[in-house]
Amino acid sequence: MRRRAFFKSLIGATSSFGMVRHGYGGKKEALIPTSVASGAPFSRVVLATERGLSHGIRPVAEERIGNLLARSIETLFEENADTVWRRLFHPEDVVGLKVNCLAGKGLSTRLELVNAVCEALLQAGIKKHRIIIWDRADRDLERAGYSIERRKNRVQCFGTNKAGYTSRIYEHGYVGSQLSRIVTDYCSAIINLPVLKDHGIVGLSVGLKNFFGAINNPNKYHDNAGDPYVADVNMLTPIRSKTRLTICDAITPQYEGGPPYMPQWTWPMNSLLVSTDMVAMDQVGWDIVEEKRRENKFSSLAGAGREPVYINTAADAEHELGTNNSAKINVLKV
Amino acid sequence: MDRRTFIKISSCSAAGYCLLRDGKVLAGDDGVAPARYYEKLPYRKIKCTLCPRECVIDDLERGYCGVRENRGGTYYTLVHGNPCSAHIDPIEKKPLFHFLPGTLAFSIATVGCNVFCKFCQNWQISQARPEQVKSMKMSPEKVAKVAVERNCPSVAYTYTEPVVFTEYMYDTARACRDRNIKSVMISNGYIQKEPMKDLCTVLNAVKIDLKAFTRRFYKELVAGELKPVLDTLILLRQQNMWTEIVYLIIPGQNDDPGELEKLSKWIVEELGPDTPLHFSRFYPQYRLKNLPATPISTLETARKIALDNGLKYVYIGNVPGHAAENTYCPSCQRLLVKRTGYRIIENAIQNNRCSYCSATIAGVW
Ligand code: SF4
Numbered sequence: 001m002r003r004r005a006f007f008k009s010l011i012g013a014t015s016s017f018g019m020v021r022h023g024y025g026g027k028k029e030a031l032i033p034t035s036v037a038s039g040a041p042f043s044r045v046v047l048a049t050e051r052g053l054s055h056g057i058r059p060v061a062e063e064r065i066g067n068l069l070a071r072s073i074e075t076l077f078e079e080n081a082d083t084v085w086r087r088l089f090h091p092e093d094v095v096g097l098k099v100n101c102l103a104g105k106g107l108s109t110r111l112e113l114v115n116a117v118c119e120a121l122l123q124a125g126i127k128k129h130r131i132i133i134w135d136r137a138d139r140d141l142e143r144a145g146y147s148i149e150r151r152k153n154r155v156q157c158f159g160t161n162k163a164g165y166t167s168r169i170y171e172h173g174y175v176g177s178q179l180s181r182i183v184t185d186y187c188s189a190i191i192n193l194p195v196l197k198d199h200g201i202v203g204l205s206v207g208l209k210n211f212f213g214a215i216n217n218p219n220k221y222h223d224n225a226g227d228p229y230v231a232d233v234n235m236l237t238p239i240r241s242k243t244r245l246t247i248c249d250a251i252t253p254q255y256e257g258g259p260p261y262m263p264q265w266t267w268p269m270n271s272l273l274v275s276t277d278m279v280a281m282d283q284v285g286w287d288i289v290e291e292k293r294r295e296n297k298f299s300s301l302a303g304a305g306r307e308p309v310y311i312n313t314a315a316d317a318e319h320e321l322g323t324n325n326s327a328k329i330n331v332l333k334v
Numbered sequence: 335m336d337r338r339t340f341i342k343i344s345s346c347s348a349a350g351y352c353l354l355r356d357g358k359v360l361a362g363d364d365g366v367a368p369a370r371y372y373e374k375l376p377y378r379k380i381k382c383t384l385c386p387r388e389c390v391i392d393d394l395e396r397g398y399c400g401v402r403e404n405r406g407g408t409y410y411t412l413v414h415g416n417p418c419s420a421h422i423d424p425i426e427k428k429p430l431f432h433f434l435p436g437t438l439a440f441s442i443a444t445v446g447c448n449v450f451c452k453f454c455q456n457w458q459i460s461q462a463r464p465e466q467v468k469s470m471k472m473s474p475e476k477v478a479k480v481a482v483e484r485n486c487p488s489v490a491y492t493y494t495e496p497v498v499f500t501e502y503m504y505d506t507a508r509a510c511r512d513r514n515i516k517s518v519m520i521s522n523g524y525i526q527k528e529p530m531k532d533l534c535t536v537l538n539a540v541k542i543d544l545k546a547f548t549r550r551f552y553k554e555l556v557a558g559e560l561k562p563v564l565d566t567l568i569l570l571r572q573q574n575m576w577t578e579i580v581y582l583i584i585p586g587q588n589d590d591p592g593e594l595e596k597l598s599k600w601i602v603e604e605l606g607p608d609t610p611l612h613f614s615r616f617y618p619q620y621r622l623k624n625l626p627a628t629p630i631s632t633l634e635t636a637r638k639i640a641l642d643n644g645l646k647y648v649y650i651g652n653v654p655g656h657a658a659e660n661t662y663c664p665s666c667q668r669l670l671v672k673r674t675g676y677r678i679i680e681n682a683i684q685n686n687r688c689s690y691c692s693a694t695i696a697g698v699w
Pocket of ligand 1 (some may be wrong): 382384386389399400402447448498527590668
């Protein structure tokens with residue numbers, strides 16, 4: 001998306017609208033990728049790659065990434081991308097784009113990918129001011145290259161430090177947290193935009209872990225490699241009910257040394273992972289990272305004492321957030 | 335702190351006074367100061383050695399307590415000189431019953447805690463991160479100055495968990511000592527030996543919340559461990575620090591008579607029978623709203639068990655008007671300090687002794 005179009009919007013409205021839930025185990029909906037919608041007990045994860053897209057902190061060509069995103073969406077939903085965006089998001093939605101920016105430039109959701117998502121939403125009829133790019137704090141967003149934006153007629157971009165947290169405590173299992181009001185009050189729909197990376201404590205950070213950036217007390221939930229906390233956070237109703245799509249930035253993932261940016265352990269994968277099943281996506285991401293670690297003579301994440309078993313927990317009978325069973329995951333390579 | 339801008343005294347409650355403030359969310363790097371007690375690790379990681387969690391923290395990340403941050407391989411506290419609460423309380427509110435009774439304590443807290451109790455009374459500040467709560471600027475010297483101005487012979491580090499603001503507590507206690515103001519730490523005792531020893535050089539009394547006497551309770555309801563807390567109590571004893579213990583009794587969770595018997599025996603053997611023990615009443619809150627308040631009979635049973643096992647000063651707290659709020663002479667059993675809530679009605683301790691039988695009464699009077 002062009003910067004001109006990107007950074008102009010109105011003040012964000014705060015109305016909420018009825019949501020549908022998507023993904024594995026969810027109710028059959030027109031928007032659900034065909035395999036699930038047809039009743040087959042498996043999920044689809046698109047792994048879309050374009051050689052030479054970028055490496056390190058070098059910028060990505062926006063047009064190329066826009067095309068890659070469109071191809072991913074079309075593959076996942078087996079429909080024209082514009083149609084999918086229009087069906088996924090209603091013009092009255094306020095769509096929150098949850099990026100992952102804590103690591104700064106190099107290992108944060110790329111601006112160019114977020115621009116491409118904004119462009120797709122604008123094309124689908126969502127007004128600029130009804131798109132909110134957000135993370136925990138302005139400081140984190142700025143460090144990753146985003147500009148804080150709250151002016152009228154602009155796509156909004158700000159941290160929860162601006163919006164605040166709910167006074168209510170949302171609870172599930174071992175988790176009791178206040179949620180970002182961007183999730184509860186501002187947005188009616190969320191697109192999760194994580195980065196594929198190793199995590200020094202919980203093993204892996206992809207889609208599920210990204211929602212630690214939506215709670216007030218993520219520091220309390222890293223014990224036991226994040227299990228069952230990561231899964232429990234994703235069970236909190238506003239997060240679960242509003243998240244409609246996950247698009248993971250795997251352009252230059254990192255297989256060791258995360259979550260901070262350690263360029264020596266990144267590689268040019270030049271890919272996006274796209275799914276409505278966050279657990280399936282995390283499982284695919286886990287497999288990718290393990291393979292890369294093997295290739296580079298690192299121990300497995302289990303061997304390193306940080307197997308991301310929260311992914312298994314997210315798939316268990318209590319959580320049913322998606323499937324982690326590789327036999328039930330269709331990885332669609334584009 | 336600038337009094338004109340955010341401090342004024344007003345009547346707050348029966349408990350005493352609170353310092354009302356026009357606090358604000360502090361911007362940028364307010365409160366950031368180098369942390370003590372950590373080791374540098376490869377790849378800009380650090381290991382915090384302040385409390386038993388020993389968090390290993392990557393660059394730009396924070397520890398479990400949320401108030402200490404790794405910035406480029408150097409560890410920082412984010413709350414030095416930034417209290418989120420500042421009140422003047424009776425010392426009895428801490429509770430410390432054997433330490434300067436009837437005096438006021440200038441009480442401060444920053445945000446943050448190194449455990450995660452499901453029954454926390456102050457979760458809005460203890461479980462928050464600095465950027466989520468309004469705080470004020472108040473240097474250690476300023477704290478000491480306010481204590482002097484407000485006729486508080488002590489400063490209490492309280493409400494949240496002072497272990498996590500140890501640098502601020504230590505520096506403030508030193509500034510207070512220079513002005514002849516005492517310092518008391520109201521803590522969960524979840525701290526490593528070295529920092530606790532350092533604190534003992536500047537503190538005058540400590541109150542430890544011993545939350546249970548089982549590992550299960552600590553694991554499930556506190557997200558911590560029992561043993562380090564017991565180790566801290568023993569260390570405080572070795573350091574001759576005046577220490578009182580509070581044990582909040584939660585129905586069905588830590589009220590088993592066998593557990594209370596073991597607890598009492600352990601205190602008598604390891605800390606001595608003069609250690610005051612306060613059994614406190616639980617009221618449903620935070621994430622334990624589903625449980626009932628502690629029956630008074632449970633508190634009375636607990637007190638009897640502790641007395642039967644040799645403890646001399648056993649109190650019942652959070653039950654205003656209960657006779658076990660008072661101090662009785664362990665020798666002649668006469669009433670020595672009569673309390674109602676946090677108020678001292680009468681005090682018959684003279685020169686550390688019972689004024690009736692001259693028995694020595696342990697404490698700092
Ligand atoms: S003081 Fe905080 S950072 Fe340090 S070990 Fe304890 S919880 Fe972790």
